[in-house]
Amino acid sequence: MSSRPSDRQPNRRPFRSNRPPGRPFRPALPSRAEKLRSAPAPEGSANWQKPWVQMKYFSYHPTIYPAMIRAASEDASPGQIVTVYDKEGQPFGHGFYNPPARVPLRMIHHGAEHIDEDYLTTLIHRAIDLRLNTLKLLDTTDAFRVIHSDGDSLSGLVVDKFGDTLSIEVHSLGIYERLPDWLPLLHERLGTKRAVIDVDPQIASIERMQVKPELSDAVRTVRIREHGVRYEVNFAEGHKTGFFCDQRENRLKFSKFTEGARVLDLCCYTGGFSVTAAVLGGAADVTGVDLDEKAIEQAKRNGNMNQAKIKWVHADSFAYARQMQQNAERWDAVILDPPKFVLDREGYDDGRRKYEDLNQLAISLVKPGGVFATCSCSGLVNLEDFERMVIKGAHRQQRKLQFLDQTGPGGDHPVMSNCPESRYLKVIWARVF
DSSP: OOSSOOTTOSSOOOOOOOSOTTOOOOOOOOOHHHHHHHSOOOTTGGGSOSSEEEESSOOOSSEEOGGGEEEEOTTOOTTOEEEEEOTTSOEEEEEEEOTTSSSOEEEEEESSSOOOHHHHHHHHHHHHHIIIIISOGGGTBSEEEEEEGGGGTOTTEEEEEETTEEEEEEOOHHHHHHHHHHHHHHHHHHTOOEEEEEOOHHHHHHHTOOOOGGGSOOOOEEEEEETTEEEEEETTTSSTTSSOGGGHHHHHHHHTTOTTOEEEEETOTTTHHHHHHHHTSOOSEEEEEESOHHHHHHHHHHHHHTTOOOEEEESOHHHHHHHHHHTTOOEEEEEEOOOOSOOSGGGHHHHHHHHHHHHHHHHHTEEEEEEEEEEEOOTTSOHHHHHHHHHHHHHHTTOOEEEEEEEOOOTTSOOOTTOGGGOOOEEEEEEEO
C-alpha cells in the first residue's frame, strides 16, 4: 500500500514526512551513471564507435576516476569494453566501464585502432609467455605471478600459480564477468587444474558483482617448490593470494649471506626467509618472529617439510626486538619484512613512524659488520623516502649503514611506465657498523 493517499480518496490527509523536524528536504541525487548519460552529447559524437566514454582530462594512467570522465553513451553499461575518446574527441583507446565503481574506467588499450574481446586473450597469452618463455620460471619454481593487474594491462586481475592451482584476486566487474571464459585457457597454458577465486565483499558490493561461488574450487592447501625449497600454501588462512611470490629472488639473495650465521627473521609470516636461510644458506641458527599465530603454525610446517631446525616465536616484532635490545642480543644477519604500514595518504605519518621505529630496533640487533635487509610493501612510500626512514633509524642508534643493493620483486611482477606506483615492494640491503 502506498504511504501517500491516492487522488481518489475523498478525504485526503496532509502528507507527513518521516524526516526528523528541522531537517530540510533534499531530493535524491542522480547516480554517477545517470549524470554521465544525461551530460550533453559532445560535438561529433554521433559518429563515435559505441559504446563510448569521453575523458575530461588527458591521462595515460590505466585507472580513470569519476572526475576525469566527461560523458558516456546511453548504451554504455557496466562491465562492457568501451571506446574511449580524449577531450578533443579523438580516439584514445579502450577500457572496462563500470560507472558505480570507484574506478569507473580501467584502460586496457591505448591507440586509435579498434579492439574486441580477442584482444583480451592476446593480453593473457602475452602475460603467460613472459613467465614461461622469457623468464623461464618453471626451471626454478612452480609458484609465480601469472598476471599482475596493471603491470600486464589487465587492471583489476591478479593471478598466481601455486603448483596445480591458480589463486585469483578480482577487483573489476569487467574482469569477473569474463573469468569463466578465461579459466580454461589459463589451465591449458599453465598445466593447472584448479582455481581459488577471491573477491573482497566490499569490492564486490562497490563493483556490483554477482559473485558465483561455484567458479571457485574447494582447495585448502597446496604444496609448492621454490629453488628446491618446499612450502605449503594455505588459501583458507593465508594473506592475499596465499604466498608472497614477490620475495622469491630476495629470499634466495638473503640466503647468500647466511652460511654459518646466526639469523633473525622479523615479521617472518610463513617463514620464507627463515627456511631458505636454513636450507639453502646453511645458517647455524635461525629465529623467526611473527604476531600472526596461524602464520607461525604454517611456518613450523614449512620448516618441518624441509627438515630445518628453526626457532619460531609468536610475538609482536616491536616488543620482541625491544626485549632483545635490552638483553644485548645480536645477530649476524637480520631480515625485516613487515606488513604494509602506510595504507592511505591520511595514515602516512603514522606509518612512517612505525617504519622508523621498527628499523631502529632491528638495526640495533645486528652485529657490527653484519647484514641487514629491510623491506617495505607500502606503495605510497617511494624508495627514496623509505631509505631516509631506514637511515634515520640507524643514526638514532649511532650506527652507520654501508648500502650494498636495492631490489624489488621478480620479473613476474612487471611495472608499466604509465603506472610506476605499482612498484610497491622495496628492499634495501646494507652492512651495519
